[in-house]
Amino acid sequence: MERSWCAAIEEGLAYYRKNDPLRADLFELRYVQHRAEDDVIDQLHIGRTTYQKAHQDLLSTIAVYAAERGVFYRETES
Template sequence: MTNEHRRQCRAALWHWQLLERQPTPENQCWTHALRQTAAYYQQQDPIRAGILEQRYRRHQTEQQVLDTLHIGRTTYQKANADLLSTLAVYAAKQGVL
């Protein structure tokens, strides 16, 4: 994943609700990729699912997420990197990366 891909994935995560409210073809692709990522982690990993919900849906601060999920910064950083990678895969399948 390039730095540009990472930037695009971070932007999509942060603006998730906006993408859902503005259903352009590109936004719909991103929304689908975001939902696939969320569904995957709902089934596979509650920590990453929690980060998606707390940080990117509720826009809590990093510290609030750490406190809510009872995880350390290193765990958060690794999980966040994994989220970006997973989203990039689904976004590439949708043709937006």
């Protein structure tokens, strides 16, 4: 399952690098460099509302790619 998450993150980042570099930069700063939210906002020269929207979009996109890979699927007993 960990590989599925990695693939979902990589695919989401590839999408954003091509279509919306701000969201790719947000991921890099927040999750790779482990910078604080306020620092990311300053580095990207954006407001808090823009940050929150971009962050939500980024996480939602990665979640969709993860769902496509079955990350959230858990077989139940019948």
